[in-house]
Amino acid sequence: MAETLFDKLWRRHRIADAGDGADLVAIDRVLLHERTGGVALKSLAEAGRSVLDPRRVFCVMDHIVSFRAGRGRDEARSPGGEAFITETRRMAGEAGVDLIDTDDPRQGIVHVIAPELGLALPGLSLICPDSHTCSLGALGALAWGVGSSEAEHAMATGALRVAKPSQMRVRVDGRLGPGVTAKDLALHLIAAYGAAGGSGMAVEFAGTAIDALPLEGRLTLCNLAVEFAAFTALIAPDQTLIEGLRGKPFAPGESHWQAARTDWAELCTDPGAAFDREIQIEAGDVAPMVSWGTSPEHAVRVDGRAGEDAKALAYMGLAPGACLADLAIEGAFIGSCTNGRLSDLRAAAEVLRGRGRVAPGVRAVCVPGSKAVRAAAEAEGLDRIFTQAGFEWGEPGCAMCFYAGGETFPPGARVVSSTNRNFEGRQGPGVRTHLASPATVAASALAGRITDPRLIAAGARAA
Amino acid sequence: MTRAPFRQHEGVAAPLLIDNVDTDQIIPSREMKAVSRDGLADGLFAGWRYTAPGGREPRADFVLNRPEYAGASILLAGENFGCGSSREHAVWALAEFGVRVIIAEGFGDIFAKNCVRNGVLPIAASEDAVSGLASWVGPDPQTRLPHVDLKTQCVTYDQSAFAFEIDAYSKRLLLNGLDPIGLTLEQRPEIDAFLDADAERRPWLYAD
Numbered sequence: 001m002a003e004t005l006f007d008k009l010w011r012r013h014r015i016a017d018a019g020d021g022a023d024l025v026a027i028d029r030v031l032l033h034e035r036t037g038g039v040a041l042k043s044l045a046e047a048g049r050s051v052l053d054p055r056r057v058f059c060v061m062d063h064i065v066s067f068r069a070g071r072g073r074d075e076a077r078s079p080g081g082e083a084f085i086t087e088t089r090r091m092a093g094e095a096g097v098d099l100i101d102t103d104d105p106r107q108g109i110v111h112v113i114a115p116e117l118g119l120a121l122p123g124l125s126l127i128c129p130d131s132h133t134c135s136l137g138a139l140g141a142l143a144w145g146v147g148s149s150e151a152e153h154a155m156a157t158g159a160l161r162v163a164k165p166s167q168m169r170v171r172v173d174g175r176l177g178p179g180v181t182a183k184d185l186a187l188h189l190i191a192a193y194g195a196a197g198g199s200g201m202a203v204e205f206a207g208t209a210i211d212a213l214p215l216e217g218r219l220t221l222c223n224l225a226v227e228f229a230a231f232t233a234l235i236a237p238d239q240t241l242i243e244g245l246r247g248k249p250f251a252p253g254e255s256h257w258q259a260a261r262t263d264w265a266e267l268c269t270d271p272g273a274a275f276d277r278e279i280q281i282e283a284g285d286v287a288p289m290v291s292w293g294t295s296p297e298h299a300v301r302v303d304g305r306a307g308e309d310a311k312a313l314a315y316m317g318l319a320p321g322a323c324l325a326d327l328a329i330e331g332a333f334i335g336s337c338t339n340g341r342l343s344d345l346r347a348a349a350e351v352l353r354g355r356g357r358v359a360p361g362v363r364a365v366c367v368p369g370s371k372a373v374r375a376a377a378e379a380e381g382l383d384r385i386f387t388q389a390g391f392e393w394g395e396p397g398c399a400m401c402f403y404a405g406g407e408t409f410p411p412g413a414r415v416v417s418s419t420n421r422n423f424e425g426r427q428g429p430g431v432r433t434h435l436a437s438p439a440t441v442a443a444s445a446l447a448g449r450i451t452d453p454r455l456i457a458a459g460a461r462a463a
Numbered sequence: 464m465t466r467a468p469f470r471q472h473e474g475v476a477a478p479l480l481i482d483n484v485d486t487d488q489i490i491p492s493r494e495m496k497a498v499s500r501d502g503l504a505d506g507l508f509a510g511w512r513y514t515a516p517g518g519r520e521p522r523a524d525f526v527l528n529r530p531e532y533a534g535a536s537i538l539l540a541g542e543n544f545g546c547g548s549s550r551e552h553a554v555w556a557l558a559e560f561g562v563r564v565i566i567a568e569g570f571g572d573i574f575a576k577n578c579v580r581n582g583v584l585p586i587a588a589s590e591d592a593v594s595g596l597a598s599w600v601g602p603d604p605q606t607r608l609p610h611v612d613l614k615t616q617c618v619t620y621d622q623s624a625f626a627f628e629i630d631a632y633s634k635r636l637l638l639n640g641l642d643p644i645g646l647t648l649e650q651r652p653e654i655d656a657f658l659d660a661d662a663e664r665r666p667w668l669y670a671d
């Protein structure tokens with residue numbers, strides 16, 4: 001019978017019937033971070049249980065670590081945050097799992113380093129107590145976010161009890177226009193079908209526009225699946241993607257490479273396989289997007305207008321139907337697991353290069369998603385483009401993607417951000433987040449107001 | 464960890480009829496102060512419940528601060544409640560505050576699972592059912608207590624009642640206060656057999 005990619009991944013990991021309509025599903029790797037993973041390790045230890053296979057559990061510091069350049073080993077970005085770093089370090093040491101500590105050259109945001117290190121691979125099942133674990137479906141992995149108790153469960157048993165979710169396919173055909181990115185596509189989808197549009201479903205992205213997306217764009221698109229309320233997202237891996245994984249530290253070594261690659265080539269949806277729901281999007285209809293409200297579904301084309309939701313408008317300080325282009329901003333942030341990879345930094349730097357400094361009164365911050373991204377960006381001289389334009393250049397981590405106490409933009413500040421959540425208070429009390437692509441953030445930072453990056457790209461450079 | 468079984472519940476119901484209430488609102492990240500499941504109730508809905516960020520002066524108009532909803536143990540909510548961050552702290556905070564049942568038009572997927580793991584019953588109901596219940600409760604929340612029966616999957620109030628769906632696994636966990644890890648460990652032979660076969664198929668995954 002014709003199977004979807006998701007059916008294949010599920011079948012390969014299904015150990016047994018778990019009763020009550022659920023399956024017992026094998027979990028190949030567990031990823032943890034200090035914000036929610038430390039507590040999972042702790043409660044596992046308190047229950048007197050141990051990690052079944054510590055070689056398949058990885059723990060990284062990313063959420064609470066300081067993003068100040070030259071940060072100390074235990075330095076947190078929020079008051080009291082050090083405890084999360086030191087406690088998690090201790091728990092990870094006791095459990096014997098691979099700890100990627102603050103000063104480890106592999107450090108970065110968990111969803112950014114997982115593909116870099118080959119922790120996420122096609123055909124693997126992965127969980128992490130973090131909702132954006134769905135990003136890793138971009139490699140053709142079965143990856144989803146769970147709570148801390150489920151992470152504990154998977155570490156103790158190597159498996160989880162899960163009911164197989166229903167499935168959706170989102171086909172995107174045609175070509176994304178110049179200056180239009182995977183971020184814009186994701187916001188376009190969520191705005192059109194709602195923040196609950198993919199509720200509980202495994203969402204496969206397919207179509208010619210998806211085929212044309214490099215891995216980093218696919219990661220961005222799948223990252224936002226949870227803002228669509230999906231169980232997870234996934235994309236069939238192609239040959240280019242698979243070859244790009246060769247030699248990564250946690251990918252199959254040379255002696256196993258051919259077998260793995262042959263195996264992974266089967267990871268695609270068979271012709272005629274059935275989905276519970278299908279959505280079709282024309283790539284050419286997508287424009288640079290920006291959010292206006294407090295849910296990712298509150299997003300429109302950058303030349304569009306705010307909607308009607310009174311509570312959201314009040315928080316955002318906007319009138320119903322307000323024009324978004326030309327709204328003055330006080331902050332700009334580039335980074336996060338959504339848009340903190342090298343191609344994101346390149347896209348933003350391309351807008352900034354030779355166009356002077358960010359507008360007066362705008363605090364602009366760029367934090368690469370990982371140390372590897374930071375090093376690669378510095379090797380290309382991107383750091384100088386950012387700093388010369390007036391951006392702060394931070395140490396890798398989640399940084400200003402979410403507020404945990406400590407320093408951030410001031411209350412009421414309007415911030416254009418390459419992150420994934422524009423919830424009330426997400427970036428700080430009263431901070432008004434407008435989600436957008438890195439190019440849109442860069443263009444807006446230069447202009448001091450929300451700006452279509454295509455307008456800037458058409459303009460001349462100063463030097 | 465086993466917990467008290469959930470069979471039925473009757474209590475004060477508080478309406479928070481907003482869509483897409485995310486877990487950042489339920490427990491702001493700044494309120495997660497220790498590597499712990501405890502001590503979170505104080506930070507529940509902190510951004511809406513208190514007058515200033517980080518402060519503890521109650522905002523009089525927030526539903527859980529209003530005297531008529533004192534002791535609320537049932538929360539009525541809109542669509543996609545608990546969306547966003549996977550933080551289980553949201554449920555730990557709700558449970559510690561005393562919430563046992565959440566009746567919403569829909570839930571964030573991870574949040575609903577986290578509820579069940581922590582003995583909180585998430586009930587998905589239609590918009591009409593939620594608003595009907597809220598308007599019945601409205602005139603006197605302290606005496607108009609909805610009754611929730613998990614076994615019969617039914618919410619009753621006044622002369623009305625509505626049935627709700629819940630998957631069989633969640634129902635069994637809640638009804639019996641079961642520890643899911645314990646359940647899975649009972650299937651250890653099947654897991655071991657799977658792992659042995661898998662180590663043949665993907666030896667690289669099991670290498671040191």
Ligand code: SF4
Pocket residue numbers: 063109110111130132336337338397398401402419420
């Ligand atoms: S960058 Fe933001 S969304 Fe991504 S894992 Fe970190 S806090 Fe979560």
